Amino acid sequence: MRKPRTPATLQKTAPVFAALGDPTRLHLVAVLCAGGALSIAQLTMGTTITRQAVTKHLAVLAEAGLVHDVRQGRERLWEFEPARLDEARRSLEAISRQWDQALRRLKALVERPDRTDH
Amino acid sequence: MRKPRTPATLQKTAPVFAALGDPTRLHLVAVLCAGGALSIAQLTMGTTITRQAVTKHLAVLAEAGLVHDVRQGRERLWEFEPARLDEARRSLEAISRQWDQALRRLKALVERPDRTDH
DNA sequence: ATAATATGCAACTGCATAGTTGCATGTATC
DNA sequence: GATACATGCAACTATGCAGTTGCATATTAT
Numbered sequence: 001m002r003k004p005r006t007p008a009t010l011q012k013t014a015p016v017f018a019a020l021g022d023p024t025r026l027h028l029v030a031v032l033c034a035g036g037a038l039s040i041a042q043l044t045m046g047t048t049i050t051r052q053a054v055t056k057h058l059a060v061l062a063e064a065g066l067v068h069d070v071r072q073g074r075e076r077l078w079e080f081e082p083a084r085l086d087e088a089r090r091s092l093e094a095i096s097r098q099w100d101q102a103l104r105r106l107k108a109l110v111e112r113p114d115r116t117d118h
Numbered sequence: 119m120r121k122p123r124t125p126a127t128l129q130k131t132a133p134v135f136a137a138l139g140d141p142t143r144l145h146l147v148a149v150l151c152a153g154g155a156l157s158i159a160q161l162t163m164g165t166t167i168t169r170q171a172v173t174k175h176l177a178v179l180a181e182a183g184l185v186h187d188v189r190q191g192r193e194r195l196w197e198f199e200p201a202r203l204d205e206a207r208r209s210l211e212a213i214s215r216q217w218d219q220a221l222r223r224l225k226a227l228v229e230r231p232d233r234t235d236h
Numbered sequence: 237a238t239a240a241t242a243t244g245c246a247a248c249t250g251c252a253t254a255g256t257t258g259c260a261t262g263t264a265t266c
Numbered sequence: 267g268a269t270a271c272a273t274g275c276a277a278c279t280a281t282g283c284a285g286t287t288g289c290a291t292a293t294t295a296t
Contacts, residue, residue: 018139
């Protein structure tokens with residue numbers, strides 16, 4: 001069997017998925033992608049955890065490139081950054097496509113077993 | 119400000135993202151979605167870690183519904199399960215759509231500032 | 237039966253992360 | 267200047283997880 005190598009583009013999306021893999025962070029993303037630029041205090045309203053915990057989650061999301069902050073007076077506003085999430089979306093689509101192709105190849109192989117696929 | 123509530127369908131996809139958030143697991147998914155049903159030993163070939171570690175990663179992926187196993191003789195074959203990944207893909211598309219809508223609303227508000235959007 | 241292969245189970249280490257509390261700092265407001 | 271508000275920083279706890287090692291069990295091959 002050939003040694004399988006995963007495309008580097010897919011590997012780069014792992015941190016994005018990891019950032020989205022927490023319910024609290026997923027909630028924050030959902031709130032921010034509704035459009036506004038919200039402060040930490042405002043974002044804490046929608047949760048049950050501390051402001052400090054929210055700050056840490058925002059840092060994780062920022063590290064993954066999913067949000068970015070804008071200083072404004074004594075507030076620190078956060079807004080959604082769609083670029084990385086679009087990359088992740090395209091990665092999932094690529095996997096789906098590859099799966100469909102594999103199914104098609106398998107089906108064709110079953111229908112014409114004399115043709116060896118290599 | 120209104121208390122924001124994230125749709126339950128999005129929250130349910132958090133474990134899927136968490137499962138995809140590890141480079142090794144992402145690699146396993148990529149290998150399996152290429153079509154075959156592979157044994158644990160075969161899947162370990164493509165990595166630098168132990169067979170036991172691969173087994174644990176497969177358990178996480180199975181818990182998230184991304185793969186499932188089929189016992190066959192002394193082997194345990196694993197294959198890709200596209201359903202959950204499609205859900206995750208649709209979740210990301212939903213977020214993208216919501217973001218685009220928010221941008222359009224904002225743009226319309228800027229172009230016609232007399233119309234208050236509420 | 238024996239040997240080789242494929243996997244399972246359990247204990248253990250190390251490290252990352254979620255969450256907290258307490259206090260300090262900067263910024264409006266009166 | 268004093269007060270209230272928004273955030274930053276640091277220390278600490280607890281839990282989970284990635285990964286390992288060692289040994290046991292099941293299955294195929296000789």
